[in-house]
Amino acid sequence: xxxxxxxxxxxxxxxxxxxxxxxxxxxxxxxxxxxxxxxxxxxxxxxxxxxxxxxxxxxxxxxxxxxxxxxxxxxxxxxxxxxxxxxxxxxxxxxxxxxxxxxxxxxxxxxxxxxxxxxxxxxxxxxxxxxxxxxxxxxxxxxxxxxxxxxxxxxxxxxxxxxxxxxxxxxxxxxxxxxxxxxxxxxxxxxxxxxxxxxxxxxxxxxxxxxxxxxxxxxxxxxxxxxxxxxxxxxxxxxxxxxxxxxxxxxxxxxxxxxxxxxxxxxxxxxx
Amino acid sequence: xxxxxxxxxxxxxxxxxxxxxxxxxxxxxxxxxxxxxxxxxxxxxxxxxxxxxxxxxxxxxxxxxxxxxxxxxxxxxxxxxxxxxxxxxxxxxxxxxxxxxxxxxxxxxxxxxxxxxxxxxxxxxxxxxxxxxxxxxxxxxxxxxxxxxxxxxxxxxxxxxxxxxxxxxxxxxxxxxxxxxxxxxxxxxxxxxxxxxxxxxxxxxxxxxxxxxxxxxxxxxxxxxxxxxxxxxxxxxxxxxxxxxxxxxxxxxxxxxxxxxxxxxxx
Numbered sequence: 001x002x003x004x005x006x007x008x009x010x011x012x013x014x015x016x017x018x019x020x021x022x023x024x025x026x027x028x029x030x031x032x033x034x035x036x037x038x039x040x041x042x043x044x045x046x047x048x049x050x051x052x053x054x055x056x057x058x059x060x061x062x063x064x065x066x067x068x069x070x071x072x073x074x075x076x077x078x079x080x081x082x083x084x085x086x087x088x089x090x091x092x093x094x095x096x097x098x099x100x101x102x103x104x105x106x107x108x109x110x111x112x113x114x115x116x117x118x119x120x121x122x123x124x125x126x127x128x129x130x131x132x133x134x135x136x137x138x139x140x141x142x143x144x145x146x147x148x149x150x151x152x153x154x155x156x157x158x159x160x161x162x163x164x165x166x167x168x169x170x171x172x173x174x175x176x177x178x179x180x181x182x183x184x185x186x187x188x189x190x191x192x193x194x195x196x197x198x199x200x201x202x203x204x205x206x207x208x209x210x211x212x213x214x215x216x217x218x219x220x221x222x223x224x225x226x227x228x229x230x231x232x233x234x235x236x237x238x239x240x241x242x243x244x245x246x247x248x249x250x251x252x253x254x255x256x257x258x259x260x261x262x263x264x265x266x267x268x269x270x271x272x
Numbered sequence: 273x274x275x276x277x278x279x280x281x282x283x284x285x286x287x288x289x290x291x292x293x294x295x296x297x298x299x300x301x302x303x304x305x306x307x308x309x310x311x312x313x314x315x316x317x318x319x320x321x322x323x324x325x326x327x328x329x330x331x332x333x334x335x336x337x338x339x340x341x342x343x344x345x346x347x348x349x350x351x352x353x354x355x356x357x358x359x360x361x362x363x364x365x366x367x368x369x370x371x372x373x374x375x376x377x378x379x380x381x382x383x384x385x386x387x388x389x390x391x392x393x394x395x396x397x398x399x400x401x402x403x404x405x406x407x408x409x410x411x412x413x414x415x416x417x418x419x420x421x422x423x424x425x426x427x428x429x430x431x432x433x434x435x436x437x438x439x440x441x442x443x444x445x446x447x448x449x450x451x452x453x454x455x456x457x458x459x460x461x462x463x464x465x466x467x468x469x470x471x472x473x474x475x476x477x478x479x480x481x482x483x484x485x486x487x488x489x490x491x492x493x494x495x496x497x498x499x500x501x502x503x504x505x506x507x508x509x510x511x512x513x514x515x516x517x518x519x520x521x522x523x524x525x526x527x528x529x530x531x532x533x534x535x536x537x538x539x
Contacts (some may be wrong), residue, residue: 021294023413025387032394036410039403052401059391059398059406063337066295106337114334115471118298119463122327124494125303129324132317136324137307144298173516177509183471184479184508185501190464191483192497197328199457231488234461241465251333252342252374254462259367262455267447271454 005041005081005160012040013073014156018149020066029063034073041077045084054080057091064102065109067151072101074159075166097167104170108179116186118144123193198234203272221270273313273357273429280312281429282422285349289421290414292345292380295335302326302369305348313356322352322365329366329459332466333373340384343376349425357432360441363453379420387413479504 020033035058042054064072075097083089125140159166169175202221211217225232237258244254265271273281284305291299298304303323310319326348333341347369355365390409397405431437468480479501486492486500 018296019294019410019414021296022290022417023387023390023410024293025384025391025413027388027391032391032406032410032413035394035398036407039407043403048401051403052399055398055401055403055406056395059394110334110336111471111473114336115467118334119331119467120494120498122301122303122331124498126324126327126331127494129303129307129320129327132321134307134316134320137303137320140301140303141298148296173513177512180473180476180512181505181509183473183476184505185498186471187468187473187476187480188483188501188504189494189497190468191480191485192487192492192494193331194461194464195484195487196494198460201454201457229488231484234458235484237458238461238465238468241462242469245462245465245469251462251466252370252377255329255370255459258459258462259370259452259455262453262458263448263451266451266454271451 003045003081003084005044005077009040009044010074010077010156010160013037013077014070014153016040017070017073017152017156020069028059028061030066030069031059031062034062034069035059037069037073038076038080041080045080050084057094060095060098062098062102064106065113067113067148068105068109068155069102070152070155071159071166072098072105074156074161075101075163076159077156078160078163097164100167101170104175108170108175111179111186112182113148116182116189117147120186120189123189123197127197194234194238195231198231198237200233200237201272202233202270204270273433277312277314278426278429281309281353282426284308284312285345285425286418286422288345288349289418292343292376292421293384293414293417300345300348302330302344302348305345306352309349309352310356313353315356318356318362319352322355322362323348325362325366325456326351326369329369329463330373331460331463332470333463334466334470336470340377340381342373343380344373345421346376346379346424347373349421350428353425353428353432354441357429358438358441359433361449363456364441364444364449366456366459367449367452375424376421379424380417383413383416383420386416476508479508 016037016039020030020037023032024030025032035055038058039055042051042058046054058076062069076094079089079094079097083094121140121144125136127136128139129136162169200222202225204221205218206221206224207219209217229235241254245251262271288300288305288308291297291301291305299308306319306323306326307316308319310316310322313319326344330342330344330347333344335341350372351365351369354360354368355362360368390412394406394409397403397409482504483497483501486497492500
């Protein structure tokens with residue numbers, strides 16, 4: 001039975017790709033989601049026992065950055081199409097392509113989407129939202145989803161058209177440029193946020209005297225710190241958090257610890 | 273709260289719950305979830321401001337690999353209900369959000385464990401070639417995530433605003449509420465630290481310090497930082513291209529030692 005996939009099947013895969021993580025579980029993670037995303041293609045290509053085997057094939061462990069799962073779906077669709085039409089593609093080959101791509105694509109996708117795109121757009125949106133303007137949430141939601149949907153759409157199409165050729169591209173330099181470039185942007189913005197969007201005020205008075213002009217001169221911990229490097233305290237706090245997180249401390253424990261520090265600091269007059 | 277508001281609230285909570293596992297459209301992020309809860313409860317401005325504040329706190333909460341982040345969905349939905357219906361301050365909302373995020377995390381880990389059952393059910397359907405059955409397993413997992421946020425939200429919506437809850441919230445001493453406000457100024461660093469750690473790029477840290485220094489000594493806004501970041505990324509990639517090309521050319525290129533002197537130094 002010679003069948004080919006058409007655009008409609010690929011559109012179906014794209015639509016389903018938006019629900020990849022729906023049944024995420026700790027055993028095989030995105031496995032059901034991947035299988036369900038591939039079903040439109042599998043149903044068209046196979047019948048009977050072949051279809052059952054194909055479903056089983058795609059219920060194996062799968063986990064990657066969700067937006068970059070789409071090129072894998074495209075590649076697998078292309079490979080399954082060839083296989084259904086008689087090409088000699090074994091289960092091991094298909095599985096190998098999937099397993100070989102999930103790691104590298106997560107390695108590219110995590111810093112780009114979770115490390116850069118979302119925090120940068122969310123910070124931009126949150127900054128506007130703090131003034132009470134609806135533009136903040138809208139800006140974040142629309143921009144993020146436009147980029148996400150475009151990624152999912154082109155991911156499926158590009159993966160299908162390129163097929164296994166793409167496997168080499170993922171390991172190539174282009175991906176490295178993309179990852180490092182977005183990390184540069186993300187880290188620069190994080191640096192800016194540490195300075196701009198934190199407030200630490202230490203009004204503890206160290207000395208107070210009246211100068212020759214008869215003006216009161218008050219030196220607090222904060223004025224000394226500001227004369228050295230404004231934003232130094234949040235910077236040091238950031239490094240402390242990075243250290244604790246690397247040690248495996250749960251972020252919520254650190255947040256609760258900082259709350260305790262704030263309450264204790266306020267109670268003794270260190271913070272205001 | 274009217275019946276229609278209550279129903280809409282449950283729908284928003286369910287969508288946020290589904291969003292928390294899907295991580296696609298971002299309905300679970302505070303910026304979106306708090307705004308929608310505010311809209312439903314008739315005080316969208318409070319929802320937006322609380323959403324913006326919570327979003328900064330949750331900036332680094334992400335699901336990478338198999339690791340679970342604190343749960344933004346439950347924290348956003350319930351803290352917004354308590355702030356708007358229970359007439360609490362934004363600061364109190366932030367403080368309430370933290371234990372809620374921990375509770376949400378426990379609930380989502382629970383659901384993701386139960387969903388293993390659907391995984392095995394899907395295997396059985398696959399053996400029969402029953403695609404519809406697999407689709408239902410997928411939907412089952414998704415619905416559990418919706419319920420996980422919708423049910424607690426419904427319970428809180430029913431008790432919030434009652435005298436008992438208001439009295440409880442009002443009995444928090446001032447040193448705690450003011451202290452929480454103070455902490456709100458720097459608690460966001462945890463999120464920044466999570467993002468920086470996730471990038472795991474020690475060699476790129478100079479760009480972090482560049483961003484920090486520009487922010488400390490100038491008034492550049494976030495759009496400006498985005499533009500500066502893009503320019504830095506451009507030059508960084510150019511440099512990387514040169515390095516990789518030089519590596520590819522290999523050490524074979526060692527002719528006249530005079531060639532190694534960079535001409536630009538002489539100009």
